[in-house]
Amino acid sequence: MTIPNETDVLVVGGGPAGALLGCLLARRGIDVVVAEKQTHLDREFRGETLAAPSVVTLRRLGFGPALSAHGYLETTAVSMRMEGRRVFSLDYGRFDVPALPTDIPQPALIKIFNDAAATLPTHTYASGAACVSLLRDGDAIRGAVLRTKDNERLEVRARLVVGADGRFSKVRKEAGIDARIHPADRDFLSFKLPRPADWGNEASLVVERNKHLVVLPTYPDFLRVGHNLPKRGMGELRKEGFDAFRAGIAAIEPRLKPLIDEHLNSWNDTGFLEIFTAEVDEWTRDGLVLIGDASHTCTPILGQGVNLAIQDTVCITPFIARALKHGTAKSPVKAAELAPFVDLRRRHKALVTRFQRRQETALAQNTHLATALRRAKFQALDRLPMKYRLFGKVLSTPHPVDPVDLGAARQEPAAV
Ligand SMILES: Cc1cc2nc3c(=O)[nH]c(=O)nc-3n(C[C@H](O)[C@H](O)[C@H](O)COP(=O)(O)OP(=O)(O)OC[C@H]3O[C@@H](n4cnc5c(N)ncnc54)[C@H](O)[C@@H]3O)c2cc1C
Structure with a gap:
């Protein structure tokens, strides 16, 4: 594999967010390099449950046959038992979304994205290439320095660097973007x-x-x-x-x-x-954007990390495509072009975080009185006619999918 010195988009990190973004951009004919520091797909952190809206999105993007070919497990319901009593349950079939939460190993999911991308001429997967620093031109980011698996230093210039390198993001750190870390x-x-x-x-x-x-x-x-x-x-x-x-x-x-x-x-x-959340005020700068865990690490409660990563990716793809068409051939993508993406995604992330914090506080209760009140609260919630609407805000919010991505998927059924 030869890594080009120049590309439109350099995606740092080949997790669920980076791997899918590489594929969706290449489907649009955009030159993209995905640099992944590991040479294998085993993960240090792995969410294995795909939330139902992510399953719907991936099917619409044409990945359904590949998911079926691998095999997966669908979760039908979730229940909560407290001090021996069943206090709350959700039947996933009752949400207004035509899929169930689906369990598939994360390496398999990423391989599905990478296999689909590998057939596309504008896609390069740089396996074993770690981002070690960023290239700058004034305040704008102009690319990154990679350390290849042969221990060579390689400069890759790009109109946009996407930090999709997870909860300990090197790109975020090199850009000097501070993350507010809240240990759980x-x-x-x-x-x-x-x-x-x-x-x-x-x-x-x-x-x-x-x-x-x-x-x-x-x-x-x-x-x-x-x-x-x-x-x-x-x-x-x-x-x-x-x-x-x-x-x-x-x-x-x-x-x-x-x-x-x-x-x-x-x-x-x-x-x-180790469980913590990380939040950043600045998701984008000229020539740079953060997605997935790099911009918003959440806790494993309700298994939303991969869902958020996929939603970020599907949402940002058309904004990147549009921004690349504006400006001159080599100019960095302007932060302002990606601002609508940040607004859209930040609101959803904030909702998930609020939900997770409430759950975490409830689970930390220890006294007799507090646990009795907690049980009563969940039992009352269980009887609420609107409980599916309430939990649906987090568990079944549909993803908007750009018709161009759907078009590309239809044209290339063999590739997915
Ligand atoms: C215990 C646990 C359970 C979880 N369970 C779920 C679940 O059931 N469902 C769910 O939706 N989410 C779950 N999550 C969260 C989920 O795993 C993450 O939110 C999701 O993987 C984020 O995807 P990402 O692509 O943004 O980042 P990551 O998956 O972290 O991918 C980042 C990639 O970047 C690479 N990388 C890092 N640094 C560099 C560098 N300098 N250069 C190049 N590459 C680099 C890494 O090797 C990695 O491949 C869980 C998390 C934990 C900790």
Whole structure:
């Protein structure tokens, strides 16, 4: 693979946001380089559940056959149990969106985007190429310096650099854009277990005072379990020992006990996840824009990260295409051209964050009174006729898809 020294758009990061953006821009005939620092698709952070609106969007963009060819698991409902009582549930089939939340491994999803893009002549995928700094011309960003997998330094000039490099974004840092980092009060320990045949496809949140488990049916035949820990609580947990940890999980969700006894053998079977949110005031500058986790890291609550990343990508594509047509052949894309994208997406992100913070506060309650009130609140919410409308604002907001992207998908069925 030869990485060109000059391109229209340099996308830094080949996660869900960067990989999809590379494909959508190349479908429009735009020269695009996607620089991904890893040489494989295994992820450090992986959201595996695609929210229903993302599934609809990906189908409309022509990725449905590739998703089906890989295989996935649809989640039918989510329920919440608190101190042993079922207090709340949502049947995903009742939302006004013609798809269910869909579980597919993130590497498979990214490969689907990359395979579709690989057939397009204006697309270059720079595997193992890490962005190490940005090129500037006055205040405008004019490209980036990449460190290739052969350890070579390469300057790539571009009219637009897209920082799609995730929660610890190097592009954001190099641009000097400050992120407000809010550590969550709790972190997460997660692990996978084989899913018994009669488990069903319902996700569940099981809460015992201020401890909770998220149990997600996962493709092809797993359960993904997440357990909250107090911030910096890992040392204390380890001191208490692995058997105590296993007993604690089984006490919260007794249905997991036989699976844990058989399959969860040491801390090596678990993964630690630091949970924080990051927000930035400035998503764009002349020659630069941030999308996905780079501009708004959210918590795993309600599994919205990939959804937001896909929505950002689908929303920004026509703005980038239009901005490239304006200006001269080599001029950087003006921040003002992308301002409407920022306005649109910032509002949706703020809604998701508000929702997540409310959930997080509810889950942190520990006293007898506060947990009793919490149960009563969720039971009342469960009976509200408008609960689907309320949760639909976050879980089933449809994505606008530009007709040009749909046209390109129709012309290239073999490529998707
Ligand atoms: C535990 C956990 C569970 C989650 N579960 C869900 C879920 O179920 N559903 C959901 O929707 N979301 C979930 N999320 C969130 C979701 O994983 C992220 O929001 C999503 O992956 C963001 O996509 P992205 O493309 O913006 O960034 P990322 O997925 O982080 O991709 C960034 C890419 O940039 C690359 N990169 C980084 N630095 C550089 C560099 N300097 N040069 C070149 N490349 C670089 C990285 O290697 C990576 O491939 C979860 C997150 C966590 C932590």
